[in-house]
Amino acid sequence: MANDLENVIIVGSGPAGYTAALYTARANLRPLVIEGFAWGGLLQQTTEVENYPGYRDGVMGPEMMQELRDQAERFGTRFITDDATKVELTDGGVHTVWIGDDAYRAKAVVLAMGAQHKKLGVPGEELLSGRGVSYCATCDAAFFKAHETVIVGGGDSAMEEAIFLAKFAAKVTIVHRRGEFRASPIMLDRARATENIEWLTPYVVEEFVAGESGALASARLRYVETGAERELAATGAFIAIGHVPQSELVAGQVELDPNGYVLTEGVSTRTNRGGVFAAGDLVDHTYRQAITAAGSGCKAALDAEWYLRDTPPDVEARPPSEAIEA
Numbered sequence: 001m002a003n004d005l006e007n008v009i010i011v012g013s014g015p016a017g018y019t020a021a022l023y024t025a026r027a028n029l030r031p032l033v034i035e036g037f038a039w040g041g042l043l044q045q046t047t048e049v050e051n052y053p054g055y056r057d058g059v060m061g062p063e064m065m066q067e068l069r070d071q072a073e074r075f076g077t078r079f080i081t082d083d084a085t086k087v088e089l090t091d092g093g094v095h096t097v098w099i100g101d102d103a104y105r106a107k108a109v110v111l112a113m114g115a116q117h118k119k120l121g122v123p124g125e126e127l128l129s130g131r132g133v134s135y136c137a138t139c140d141a142a143f144f145k146a147h148e149t150v151i152v153g154g155g156d157s158a159m160e161e162a163i164f165l166a167k168f169a170a171k172v173t174i175v176h177r178r179g180e181f182r183a184s185p186i187m188l189d190r191a192r193a194t195e196n197i198e199w200l201t202p203y204v205v206e207e208f209v210a211g212e213s214g215a216l217a218s219a220r221l222r223y224v225e226t227g228a229e230r231e232l233a234a235t236g237a238f239i240a241i242g243h244v245p246q247s248e249l250v251a252g253q254v255e256l257d258p259n260g261y262v263l264t265e266g267v268s269t270r271t272n273r274g275g276v277f278a279a280g281d282l283v284d285h286t287y288r289q290a291i292t293a294a295g296s297g298c299k300a301a302l303d304a305e306w307y308l309r310d311t312p313p314d315v316e317a318r319p320p321s322e323a324i325e326a
Helices: 014-026 041-045 061-074 137-144 156-165 185-192 290-310
Strands: 005-011 032-034 078-080 086-088 095-099 102-111 115-117 148-152 171-175 197-200 203-210 216-223 229-233 236-239 243-245 276-278
Touching: 005 014, 005 095, 005 290, 014 032, 014 041, 014 061, 014 102, 014 290, 032 102, 041 061, 041 115, 102 290, 137 156, 137 236, 148 156, 156 171, 156 185, 156 236, 171 203, 216 236, 276 290
Parallel strands: 005 032, 005 102, 032 078, 102 276, 148 171, 148 236, 171 197
Antiparallel strands: 086 095, 095 102, 115 243, 203 216, 216 229
16 A cells, blocks of 8 residues: 555546646646546547637647646646556545555545447447547537438437537438437427438447448448348448446445436535545536536546645544445
């Protein structure tokens, strides 16, 4: 076990984690970031980012995450590029984060593990990710001007994605596995009122197929009721079937909503554990943008700074909770 008691440990990276690191580092708290092997979060999986303020000509996602990381490091942030395997959270005492057999102790912890897009798990999905297959129309729709595109999903998120994408694409086909939709009536009405949105139900995607260029050319679909297959030409496919917050590490130690997102108090980033804060897509099932994640990372850093300023000197005397293994 490490002998040093850290001021703050940030678990996870991405815009939320790195922004929290930047702010706590500039507050002279010398944060330790356990950033994970897949550091940088979902933006490491994207290509060009055009909607983050300050990048007039856009920036590649991995490049932007490297710059955020470098900026935090400039002010004294320390990084461990490994995955946290266990946490031991207290209520206002010393918290412990484990990487295998190595334990790191801190007065405050910022949780920023993010969320992952739910995937279909069909052939071609991984191969064509970033080459026609996307998980965020708000991020990537502008790259598909005048293209024929597909939205896979049946909830409000799928309708929102389709309506936004329809502003750019020549055609948007919503593919859903059932004839009924989980989306709210108002969102369905808006989508149905959009002229260049079409519907294919009940169909499921069996495969994404590349063209000669190596980019997406079509989707192979199966009609649920008969098993009949058809090919749908599409150069853009957006998967909108939800997200999975990466909260397994803290399940049972901080309060989660029914979908696994960490709950915070009011407009703050405070969890139900004293000295434990949460930010980014781990708490946000509404906006899920890089800029909103960065903003909540800033809030978590300020909340942690204020908490440490007011923490009583007997912090180490408080008992730990039971640890939950990842």
